[in-house]
Amino acid sequence: MKYDNARPPMAVILAAGIGTRLSPLTDKTAKSLLSVGGSVVMERIIRNCLSCGMSQFVVVLGHRADELKQFIDKTFRGIRVTYVMNDRYRDTNTGYSLMLASPTVGTADFIKIDADVVFETRVMRALIDSDLPNILCTDRNIELTDEEVKVIADDKMRVSEIGKTVDPASALGATIGIEKISAVTGPLLFAELKELMESPANAQAHYEAAYARLVSKGIPFHALDITGMKWTEIDTPEDFAAANAMFGTPITTVSRGQQRALDEADTNPQRRL
Template sequence: MIAVILSAGMGTRLMPLTKDIPKPLLEINGVTLLERMIKNCMNAGITDFILIVGYNKKKVYDIAPELEEKLGVNIKIIENEDYDVTNTSVSTYLASSYIENGPLDDFILINGDNVVDPEIITRIAETENTSMIVDNFKELNEESFKLILEDVKVNDDNSIANGTIAEIGKGIDIPSSTGEFIGVSKVVKGDIPRFNEILQILIDEDPQNYYDFAYRTLSNDTTIDYVLTNGLKWTEIDDHNDWKTANSLVDEFEN
Protein backbone atom coordinates (compact mmCIF):
# COMPACT_ATOMS: atom_id res chain seq x y z
CA MET A 1 0.00 0.00 0.00
CA ILE A 2 1.09 3.55 -0.80
CA ALA A 3 0.30 6.77 1.07
CA VAL A 4 -0.23 9.88 -1.04
CA ILE A 5 0.13 13.13 0.89
CA LEU A 6 -1.04 16.30 -0.85
CA SER A 7 1.48 19.04 -0.05
CA ALA A 8 1.19 21.56 -2.87
CA GLY A 9 -1.10 24.25 -1.46
CA MET A 10 -0.10 27.80 -0.53
CA GLY A 11 -1.74 28.06 2.89
CA THR A 12 -2.60 31.73 2.46
CA ARG A 13 -4.93 31.86 5.48
CA LEU A 14 -2.03 30.79 7.73
CA MET A 15 0.29 33.60 6.76
CA PRO A 16 2.82 34.54 8.06
CA LEU A 17 3.42 30.97 9.32
CA THR A 18 3.50 29.72 5.73
CA LYS A 19 5.42 32.61 4.24
CA ASP A 20 8.49 30.47 3.52
CA ILE A 21 7.29 26.87 3.90
CA PRO A 22 4.33 24.72 2.82
CA LYS A 23 1.82 23.79 5.53
CA PRO A 24 2.98 20.15 5.92
CA LEU A 25 6.36 21.40 7.11
CA LEU A 26 4.93 23.43 9.98
CA GLU A 27 6.13 22.03 13.30
CA ILE A 28 4.23 21.12 16.45
CA ASN A 29 6.35 20.10 19.42
CA GLY A 30 9.40 20.00 17.16
CA VAL A 31 7.91 17.57 14.61
CA THR A 32 6.56 18.58 11.20
CA LEU A 33 2.99 17.73 10.21
CA LEU A 34 4.50 15.68 7.38
CA GLU A 35 6.71 13.56 9.61
CA ARG A 36 3.86 13.04 12.05
CA MET A 37 1.55 11.79 9.27
CA ILE A 38 4.26 9.53 7.83
CA LYS A 39 4.66 7.95 11.28
CA ASN A 40 0.89 7.46 11.50
CA CYS A 41 1.01 5.61 8.19
CA MET A 42 4.01 3.56 9.29
CA ASN A 43 1.97 2.38 12.28
CA ALA A 44 -0.47 0.98 9.71
CA GLY A 45 2.34 -0.86 7.89
CA ILE A 46 2.92 1.66 5.09
CA THR A 47 6.48 2.49 4.05
CA ASP A 48 6.01 3.87 0.51
CA PHE A 49 4.97 7.49 0.10
CA ILE A 50 4.18 9.93 -2.70
CA LEU A 51 4.30 13.63 -1.92
CA ILE A 52 2.64 16.07 -4.31
CA VAL A 53 4.46 19.39 -4.06
CA GLY A 54 4.10 22.88 -5.47
CA TYR A 55 4.39 25.90 -3.18
CA ASN A 56 7.92 26.19 -1.76
CA LYS A 57 8.62 22.72 -3.15
CA LYS A 58 12.38 22.98 -2.59
CA LYS A 59 11.82 22.76 1.16
CA VAL A 60 10.12 19.38 0.71
CA TYR A 61 12.85 18.16 -1.64
CA ASP A 62 15.43 19.12 0.98
CA ILE A 63 13.74 17.32 3.88
CA ALA A 64 12.63 14.16 2.03
CA PRO A 65 16.04 12.38 2.07
CA GLU A 66 16.38 13.12 5.78
CA LEU A 67 12.98 11.56 6.46
CA GLU A 68 13.82 8.52 4.32
CA GLU A 69 17.00 7.89 6.28
CA LYS A 70 15.53 8.69 9.69
CA LEU A 71 12.33 6.68 9.30
CA GLY A 72 13.35 3.96 6.83
CA VAL A 73 10.71 4.83 4.25
CA ASN A 74 10.63 5.43 0.49
CA ILE A 75 9.48 8.84 -0.75
CA LYS A 76 8.60 9.74 -4.33
CA ILE A 77 8.03 13.44 -5.05
CA ILE A 78 5.76 14.58 -7.88
CA GLU A 79 5.38 18.24 -8.79
CA ASN A 80 2.12 20.03 -9.52
CA GLU A 81 3.65 22.79 -11.61
CA ASP A 82 0.31 24.61 -11.78
CA TYR A 83 -0.35 24.47 -8.03
CA ASP A 84 -1.26 28.17 -7.90
CA VAL A 85 -4.05 27.92 -10.52
CA THR A 86 -5.36 24.39 -9.87
CA ASN A 87 -6.80 22.50 -6.95
CA THR A 88 -6.66 19.05 -5.35
CA SER A 89 -8.22 17.24 -8.32
CA VAL A 90 -5.09 17.95 -10.35
CA SER A 91 -2.68 17.06 -7.55
CA THR A 92 -4.55 13.82 -6.88
CA TYR A 93 -4.63 12.90 -10.55
CA LEU A 94 -0.86 13.34 -10.82
CA ALA A 95 -0.40 10.77 -8.06
CA SER A 96 -3.16 8.32 -8.99
CA SER A 97 -2.23 8.23 -12.69
CA TYR A 98 1.40 7.59 -11.71
CA ILE A 99 0.24 4.69 -9.53
CA GLU A 100 -2.01 3.30 -12.28
CA ASN A 101 0.82 3.31 -14.80
CA GLY A 102 3.58 2.18 -12.46
CA PRO A 103 3.50 0.56 -9.03
CA LEU A 104 -0.21 -0.36 -9.20
CA ASP A 105 -1.35 -0.77 -5.60
CA ASP A 106 -3.99 0.40 -3.15
CA PHE A 107 -3.30 3.91 -1.91
CA ILE A 108 -4.39 6.09 0.97
CA LEU A 109 -4.96 9.74 0.04
CA ILE A 110 -4.34 12.31 2.77
CA ASN A 111 -4.61 16.09 2.83
CA GLY A 112 -1.23 17.28 4.04
CA ASP A 113 -2.70 19.83 6.45
CA ASN A 114 -4.47 17.22 8.58
CA VAL A 115 -3.72 16.27 12.16
CA VAL A 116 -5.52 13.06 13.11
CA ASP A 117 -5.78 10.46 15.82
CA PRO A 118 -3.38 7.75 14.55
CA GLU A 119 -6.18 5.18 14.89
CA ILE A 120 -7.95 6.87 11.96
CA ILE A 121 -5.15 5.89 9.57
CA THR A 122 -5.03 2.36 10.96
CA ARG A 123 -8.76 1.86 10.49
CA ILE A 124 -8.85 2.97 6.88
CA ALA A 125 -5.76 0.93 6.02
CA GLU A 126 -7.59 -2.19 7.18
CA THR A 127 -10.64 -1.80 4.90
CA GLU A 128 -11.04 -4.13 1.93
CA ASN A 129 -12.85 -1.63 -0.29
CA THR A 130 -12.32 1.91 -1.48
CA SER A 131 -13.17 3.98 1.58
CA MET A 132 -13.56 7.43 3.12
CA ILE A 133 -13.24 8.61 6.71
CA VAL A 134 -16.49 10.32 7.73
CA ASP A 135 -16.87 12.25 10.97
CA ASN A 136 -20.30 11.33 12.32
CA PHE A 137 -19.64 12.97 15.68
CA LYS A 138 -18.45 16.57 15.37
CA GLU A 139 -20.93 19.43 14.98
CA LEU A 140 -21.10 20.55 11.34
CA ASN A 141 -20.74 24.12 10.09
CA GLU A 142 -20.72 25.97 6.76
CA GLU A 143 -17.04 25.14 6.16
CA SER A 144 -17.47 21.40 6.78
CA PHE A 145 -17.06 19.27 3.64
CA LYS A 146 -20.36 17.49 4.16
CA LEU A 147 -21.91 14.51 2.42
CA ILE A 148 -25.34 12.94 2.22
CA LEU A 149 -25.50 9.16 1.88
CA GLU A 150 -28.39 7.20 0.38
CA ASP A 151 -29.40 3.57 0.98
CA VAL A 152 -27.22 3.52 4.07
CA LYS A 153 -26.34 0.26 5.79
CA VAL A 154 -24.23 0.30 8.97
CA ASN A 155 -22.36 -2.73 10.29
CA ASP A 156 -23.06 -4.21 13.71
CA ASP A 157 -20.42 -2.24 15.63
CA ASN A 158 -21.32 1.09 13.96
CA SER A 159 -17.80 1.49 12.55
CA ILE A 160 -18.47 1.27 8.80
CA ALA A 161 -21.40 2.39 6.67
CA ASN A 162 -22.13 1.61 3.03
CA GLY A 163 -24.23 3.49 0.52
CA THR A 164 -24.06 5.91 -2.38
CA ILE A 165 -23.23 9.60 -2.16
CA ALA A 166 -26.23 11.75 -3.08
CA GLU A 167 -24.41 15.05 -2.44
CA ILE A 168 -20.99 16.18 -1.29
CA GLY A 169 -19.57 19.64 -0.66
CA LYS A 170 -19.52 22.57 1.72
CA GLY A 171 -22.81 24.11 0.62
CA ILE A 172 -25.22 21.28 1.32
CA ASP A 173 -27.88 21.33 4.02
CA ILE A 174 -26.48 20.64 7.50
CA PRO A 175 -29.54 18.85 9.00
CA SER A 176 -29.66 16.50 6.01
CA SER A 177 -25.95 15.65 6.11
CA THR A 178 -24.65 12.25 7.16
CA GLY A 179 -21.37 13.73 8.35
CA GLU A 180 -18.13 15.35 7.21
CA PHE A 181 -15.48 13.90 4.92
CA ILE A 182 -12.23 14.64 6.73
CA GLY A 183 -9.78 14.44 3.81
CA VAL A 184 -8.52 10.90 4.42
CA SER A 185 -9.56 8.23 1.92
CA LYS A 186 -8.41 5.06 0.23
CA VAL A 187 -8.66 3.79 -3.35
CA VAL A 188 -8.12 0.09 -3.96
CA LYS A 189 -6.17 -0.78 -7.07
CA GLY A 190 -9.14 -2.24 -8.92
CA ASP A 191 -10.92 1.13 -8.72
CA ILE A 192 -7.97 3.32 -9.71
CA PRO A 193 -8.63 3.37 -13.51
CA ARG A 194 -12.25 4.50 -13.00
CA PHE A 195 -11.19 6.97 -10.30
CA ASN A 196 -8.73 8.51 -12.76
CA GLU A 197 -11.37 8.75 -15.48
CA ILE A 198 -13.65 10.65 -13.13
CA LEU A 199 -10.82 12.93 -11.99
CA GLN A 200 -10.00 13.75 -15.61
CA ILE A 201 -13.62 14.75 -16.21
CA LEU A 202 -13.56 16.99 -13.13
CA ILE A 203 -10.32 18.62 -14.27
CA ASP A 204 -11.66 19.22 -17.78
CA GLU A 205 -14.74 20.87 -16.27
CA ASP A 206 -12.72 23.05 -13.90
CA PRO A 207 -9.09 22.56 -12.76
CA GLN A 208 -10.12 24.21 -9.49
CA ASN A 209 -12.37 21.24 -8.61
CA TYR A 210 -11.70 19.24 -5.45
CA TYR A 211 -10.86 15.54 -5.81
CA ASP A 212 -13.54 14.84 -3.20
CA PHE A 213 -16.26 15.19 -5.84
CA ALA A 214 -14.91 12.12 -7.66
CA TYR A 215 -16.22 9.87 -4.90
CA ARG A 216 -19.82 10.81 -5.63
CA THR A 217 -19.64 9.29 -9.11
CA LEU A 218 -17.40 6.44 -7.97
CA SER A 219 -19.91 5.45 -5.27
CA ASN A 220 -22.36 4.50 -8.02
CA ASP A 221 -19.78 2.30 -9.74
CA THR A 222 -18.20 0.43 -6.84
CA THR A 223 -18.57 -0.27 -3.13
CA ILE A 224 -17.28 2.47 -0.86
CA ASP A 225 -16.85 1.94 2.86
CA TYR A 226 -17.48 5.01 5.01
CA VAL A 227 -15.32 4.53 8.07
CA LEU A 228 -16.95 6.45 10.93
CA THR A 229 -14.82 8.38 13.41
CA ASN A 230 -17.21 7.73 16.31
CA GLY A 231 -15.49 10.47 18.28
CA LEU A 232 -11.87 10.00 17.20
CA LYS A 233 -10.41 13.50 16.98
CA TRP A 234 -8.84 15.30 14.04
CA THR A 235 -8.56 18.72 12.45
CA GLU A 236 -7.63 20.23 9.14
CA ILE A 237 -5.48 23.35 9.36
CA ASP A 238 -6.92 26.14 7.23
CA ASP A 239 -6.51 29.15 9.50
CA HIS A 240 -5.00 30.27 12.80
CA ASN A 241 -7.89 28.94 14.88
CA ASP A 242 -7.32 25.52 13.31
CA TRP A 243 -3.62 25.85 14.11
CA LYS A 244 -4.41 26.33 17.80
CA THR A 245 -6.71 23.31 17.69
CA ALA A 246 -4.01 21.22 16.02
CA ASN A 247 -1.49 22.10 18.71
CA SER A 248 -3.95 21.10 21.43
CA LEU A 249 -4.75 17.81 19.71
CA VAL A 250 -1.10 16.88 19.31
CA ASP A 251 -0.54 17.51 23.02
CA GLU A 252 -3.53 15.29 23.76
CA PHE A 253 -2.36 12.49 21.44
CA GLU A 254 1.18 12.55 22.79
CA ASN A 255 0.06 12.48 26.41
Protein backbone atom coordinates in the same frame (compact mmCIF):
# COMPACT_ATOMS: atom_id res chain seq x y z
CA MET B 1 -4.85 -6.93 10.38
CA LYS B 2 -5.65 -7.41 6.72
CA TYR B 3 -2.22 -6.29 5.50
CA ASP B 4 -0.07 -8.27 7.95
CA ASN B 5 0.66 -10.85 5.24
CA ALA B 6 0.11 -8.72 2.15
CA ARG B 7 1.50 -5.52 0.75
CA PRO B 8 0.06 -2.50 2.61
CA PRO B 9 -1.55 0.23 0.52
CA MET B 10 0.52 3.06 -0.86
CA ALA B 11 0.21 6.51 0.75
CA VAL B 12 -0.57 9.43 -1.55
CA ILE B 13 -0.02 12.73 0.25
CA LEU B 14 -1.32 15.93 -1.35
CA ALA B 15 1.01 18.75 -0.29
CA ALA B 16 0.94 21.24 -3.17
CA GLY B 17 -1.20 23.98 -1.59
CA ILE B 18 -0.09 27.46 -0.54
CA GLY B 19 -2.06 27.74 2.73
CA THR B 20 -2.97 31.40 2.33
CA ARG B 21 -5.56 31.29 5.12
CA LEU B 22 -2.78 30.41 7.57
CA SER B 23 -0.87 33.63 6.88
CA PRO B 24 1.35 34.89 8.48
CA LEU B 25 2.30 31.39 9.70
CA THR B 26 2.85 30.21 6.12
CA ASP B 27 4.46 33.36 4.76
CA LYS B 28 7.89 31.72 4.91
CA THR B 29 7.15 28.01 5.10
CA ALA B 30 4.90 25.31 3.67
CA LYS B 31 1.79 24.49 5.66
CA SER B 32 2.83 20.87 6.21
CA LEU B 33 6.20 22.04 7.60
CA LEU B 34 4.56 23.79 10.54
CA SER B 35 5.33 22.19 13.89
CA VAL B 36 2.47 20.80 15.97
CA GLY B 37 3.29 19.55 19.46
CA GLY B 38 6.99 19.42 18.71
CA SER B 39 6.71 17.48 15.43
CA VAL B 40 6.32 18.82 11.90
CA VAL B 41 2.92 18.02 10.35
CA MET B 42 4.46 16.07 7.44
CA GLU B 43 6.52 14.02 9.90
CA ARG B 44 3.36 13.16 11.84
CA ILE B 45 1.65 11.95 8.68
CA ILE B 46 4.54 9.78 7.52
CA ARG B 47 5.25 8.30 10.97
CA ASN B 48 1.59 7.35 11.34
CA CYS B 49 1.82 5.52 8.02
CA LEU B 50 5.06 3.79 9.01
CA SER B 51 3.46 2.69 12.29
CA CYS B 52 0.83 0.90 10.20
CA GLY B 53 3.36 -0.92 8.03
CA MET B 54 3.09 1.40 5.04
CA SER B 55 6.38 1.96 3.26
CA GLN B 56 5.59 3.40 -0.18
CA PHE B 57 4.83 7.10 -0.50
CA VAL B 58 3.79 9.41 -3.30
CA VAL B 59 3.99 13.08 -2.35
CA VAL B 60 2.46 15.65 -4.67
CA LEU B 61 4.38 18.91 -4.28
CA GLY B 62 3.87 22.47 -5.47
CA HIS B 63 4.36 25.45 -3.15
CA ARG B 64 7.86 25.36 -1.55
CA ALA B 65 8.46 21.95 -3.10
CA ASP B 66 12.22 21.94 -2.55
CA GLU B 67 11.87 22.62 1.18
CA LEU B 68 9.39 19.79 1.63
CA LYS B 69 11.47 17.35 -0.38
CA GLN B 70 14.61 18.20 1.60
CA PHE B 71 12.78 17.75 4.89
CA ILE B 72 11.36 14.34 3.95
CA ASP B 73 14.64 13.07 2.51
CA LYS B 74 16.59 14.17 5.58
CA THR B 75 14.06 12.94 8.16
CA PHE B 76 13.18 9.61 6.54
CA ARG B 77 16.25 8.10 4.97
CA GLY B 78 15.63 4.81 3.21
CA ILE B 79 11.87 4.92 2.69
CA ARG B 80 10.44 4.76 -0.82
CA VAL B 81 9.18 8.19 -1.82
CA THR B 82 8.20 9.33 -5.30
CA TYR B 83 7.74 13.06 -5.74
CA VAL B 84 5.19 14.37 -8.23
CA MET B 85 5.28 18.05 -9.11
CA ASN B 86 2.14 20.13 -9.63
CA ASP B 87 3.56 23.07 -11.57
CA ARG B 88 0.09 24.59 -11.71
CA TYR B 89 -0.44 24.63 -7.94
CA ARG B 90 -1.38 28.32 -7.95
CA ASP B 91 -4.38 27.89 -10.25
CA THR B 92 -5.47 24.30 -9.52
CA ASN B 93 -6.70 22.39 -6.50
CA THR B 94 -6.67 18.91 -4.96
CA GLY B 95 -8.45 17.25 -7.88
CA TYR B 96 -5.67 18.21 -10.26
CA SER B 97 -2.97 17.24 -7.75
CA LEU B 98 -4.46 13.79 -7.21
CA MET B 99 -4.82 13.26 -10.96
CA LEU B 100 -1.07 13.85 -11.37
CA ALA B 101 -0.34 10.89 -9.07
CA SER B 102 -2.02 8.46 -11.48
CA PRO B 103 1.09 7.22 -13.39
CA THR B 104 2.94 6.53 -10.14
CA VAL B 105 0.05 4.84 -8.35
CA GLY B 106 -0.96 2.69 -11.30
CA THR B 107 -3.33 -0.04 -10.11
CA ALA B 108 -2.20 -0.21 -6.48
CA ASP B 109 -4.43 0.15 -3.43
CA PHE B 110 -3.72 3.56 -1.94
CA ILE B 111 -4.63 5.81 0.93
CA LYS B 112 -4.98 9.47 0.06
CA ILE B 113 -4.05 11.94 2.78
CA ASP B 114 -4.38 15.72 2.77
CA ALA B 115 -1.14 17.20 4.08
CA ASP B 116 -2.95 19.63 6.36
CA VAL B 117 -4.59 16.93 8.49
CA VAL B 118 -3.09 15.98 11.86
CA PHE B 119 -4.37 12.68 13.22
CA GLU B 120 -3.56 9.90 15.65
CA THR B 121 -2.34 6.50 14.50
CA ARG B 122 -5.65 4.85 15.43
CA VAL B 123 -7.34 6.59 12.49
CA MET B 124 -4.94 5.02 9.99
CA ARG B 125 -5.14 1.59 11.63
CA ALA B 126 -8.93 1.58 11.52
CA LEU B 127 -8.83 2.50 7.85
CA ILE B 128 -6.27 -0.15 6.89
CA ASP B 129 -7.96 -2.85 8.98
CA SER B 130 -11.28 -2.47 7.15
CA ASP B 131 -11.93 -5.01 4.39
CA LEU B 132 -14.15 -2.58 2.49
CA PRO B 133 -12.63 -1.38 -0.80
CA ASN B 134 -13.33 2.37 -0.86
CA ILE B 135 -13.59 4.19 2.44
CA LEU B 136 -14.05 7.80 3.53
CA CYS B 137 -12.97 8.55 7.11
CA THR B 138 -15.95 10.41 8.54
CA ASP B 139 -16.58 12.24 11.81
CA ARG B 140 -20.12 12.54 13.12
CA ASN B 141 -19.20 15.03 15.84
CA ILE B 142 -18.38 18.08 13.77
CA GLU B 143 -20.23 21.26 12.92
CA LEU B 144 -21.54 20.88 9.38
CA THR B 145 -21.04 24.20 7.62
CA ASP B 146 -20.71 25.01 3.91
CA GLU B 147 -16.96 24.34 4.19
CA GLU B 148 -17.25 20.70 5.24
CA VAL B 149 -17.44 17.85 2.74
CA LYS B 150 -20.53 16.04 3.97
CA VAL B 151 -21.72 12.48 3.34
CA ILE B 152 -25.08 10.76 3.37
CA ALA B 153 -24.92 7.02 4.10
CA ASP B 154 -27.36 4.20 4.79
CA ASP B 155 -27.47 1.95 7.87
CA LYS B 156 -24.63 -0.13 6.40
CA MET B 157 -22.54 3.04 5.98
CA ARG B 158 -22.67 2.91 2.18
CA VAL B 159 -22.38 6.43 0.82
CA SER B 160 -25.15 7.75 -1.42
CA GLU B 161 -24.06 11.39 -1.61
CA ILE B 162 -20.86 13.33 -0.94
CA GLY B 163 -20.01 17.01 -1.31
CA LYS B 164 -20.04 20.44 0.28
CA THR B 165 -23.59 21.07 -0.96
CA VAL B 166 -25.06 18.00 0.77
CA ASP B 167 -27.90 18.92 3.13
CA PRO B 168 -26.44 19.00 6.67
CA ALA B 169 -29.74 17.80 8.10
CA SER B 170 -29.45 14.55 6.13
CA ALA B 171 -25.71 14.08 6.50
CA LEU B 172 -24.04 11.39 8.59
CA GLY B 173 -21.04 13.66 9.18
CA ALA B 174 -18.06 15.19 7.42
CA THR B 175 -15.05 13.60 5.78
CA ILE B 176 -11.63 14.41 7.27
CA GLY B 177 -9.39 14.26 4.19
CA ILE B 178 -8.21 10.65 4.51
CA GLU B 179 -9.59 7.90 2.24
CA LYS B 180 -8.73 4.41 1.05
CA ILE B 181 -9.14 3.61 -2.64
CA SER B 182 -8.99 0.08 -4.01
CA ALA B 183 -6.84 -1.13 -6.89
CA VAL B 184 -10.03 -1.65 -8.93
CA THR B 185 -11.48 1.78 -8.24
CA GLY B 186 -8.22 3.74 -8.59
CA PRO B 187 -8.13 3.74 -12.42
CA LEU B 188 -11.81 4.70 -12.51
CA LEU B 189 -11.12 7.56 -10.12
CA PHE B 190 -8.19 8.84 -12.15
CA ALA B 191 -10.29 8.62 -15.33
CA GLU B 192 -12.99 10.78 -13.71
CA LEU B 193 -10.38 13.30 -12.57
CA LYS B 194 -8.87 13.46 -16.06
CA GLU B 195 -12.28 14.05 -17.60
CA LEU B 196 -13.05 16.77 -15.05
CA MET B 197 -9.75 18.52 -15.69
CA GLU B 198 -10.32 18.63 -19.46
CA SER B 199 -12.56 21.61 -18.77
CA PRO B 200 -10.71 24.77 -17.61
CA ALA B 201 -13.77 25.56 -15.51
CA ASN B 202 -12.94 22.60 -13.25
CA ALA B 203 -9.32 23.55 -12.54
CA GLN B 204 -10.21 24.41 -8.95
CA ALA B 205 -12.31 21.27 -8.38
CA HIS B 206 -11.55 19.11 -5.36
CA TYR B 207 -11.04 15.34 -5.65
CA GLU B 208 -14.38 14.79 -3.87
CA ALA B 209 -16.08 15.83 -7.12
CA ALA B 210 -14.69 12.66 -8.70
CA TYR B 211 -15.77 10.59 -5.68
CA ALA B 212 -19.29 11.95 -6.12
CA ARG B 213 -19.32 11.01 -9.81
CA LEU B 214 -18.25 7.45 -8.99
CA VAL B 215 -20.89 7.16 -6.26
CA SER B 216 -23.56 8.31 -8.72
CA LYS B 217 -22.43 5.54 -11.10
CA GLY B 218 -22.88 2.88 -8.43
CA ILE B 219 -19.24 2.41 -7.39
CA PRO B 220 -19.39 1.46 -3.70
CA PHE B 221 -17.95 3.90 -1.18
CA HIS B 222 -18.41 3.48 2.56
CA ALA B 223 -18.03 5.86 5.46
CA LEU B 224 -15.74 4.82 8.31
CA ASP B 225 -16.88 6.36 11.58
CA ILE B 226 -13.80 7.71 13.36
CA THR B 227 -15.79 9.85 15.80
CA GLY B 228 -13.92 10.18 19.09
CA MET B 229 -10.50 9.64 17.56
CA LYS B 230 -8.11 12.59 17.59
CA TRP B 231 -7.69 14.54 14.36
CA THR B 232 -7.91 18.09 13.09
CA GLU B 233 -7.52 19.95 9.82
CA ILE B 234 -5.27 23.01 9.81
CA ASP B 235 -6.66 25.78 7.61
CA THR B 236 -6.46 28.86 9.84
CA PRO B 237 -4.35 30.18 12.74
CA GLU B 238 -7.19 29.14 15.03
CA ASP B 239 -7.00 25.60 13.65
CA PHE B 240 -3.25 25.63 14.24
CA ALA B 241 -3.73 26.60 17.88
CA ALA B 242 -6.36 23.87 18.30
CA ALA B 243 -4.00 21.30 16.77
CA ASN B 244 -1.27 22.19 19.23
CA ALA B 245 -3.73 21.90 22.11
CA MET B 246 -4.87 18.47 20.87
CA PHE B 247 -1.43 17.08 20.04
CA GLY B 248 0.87 18.32 22.77
CA THR B 249 3.82 15.98 22.42
CA PRO B 250 6.18 14.92 19.60
CA ILE B 251 5.21 11.86 17.58
CA THR B 252 7.02 8.53 17.62
CA THR B 253 6.58 5.45 15.48
CA VAL B 254 4.35 3.11 17.50
CA SER B 255 4.03 -0.63 16.87
CA ARG B 256 0.64 -2.37 16.90
CA GLY B 257 1.47 -4.00 20.24
CA GLN B 258 2.46 -0.68 21.76
CA GLN B 259 -0.74 0.91 20.49
CA ARG B 260 -2.80 -1.90 22.01
CA ALA B 261 -1.16 -1.30 25.38
CA LEU B 262 -1.81 2.43 25.11
CA ASP B 263 -5.46 1.82 24.21
CA GLU B 264 -5.88 -0.54 27.15
CA ALA B 265 -4.35 2.01 29.49
CA ASP B 266 -6.77 4.64 28.21
CA THR B 267 -9.78 2.44 28.93
CA ASN B 268 -8.54 0.98 32.23
CA PRO B 269 -7.80 3.71 34.81
CA GLN B 270 -6.31 1.17 37.26
CA ARG B 271 -3.51 0.42 34.80
CA ARG B 272 -2.47 4.06 34.86
CA LEU B 273 -2.04 4.11 38.65
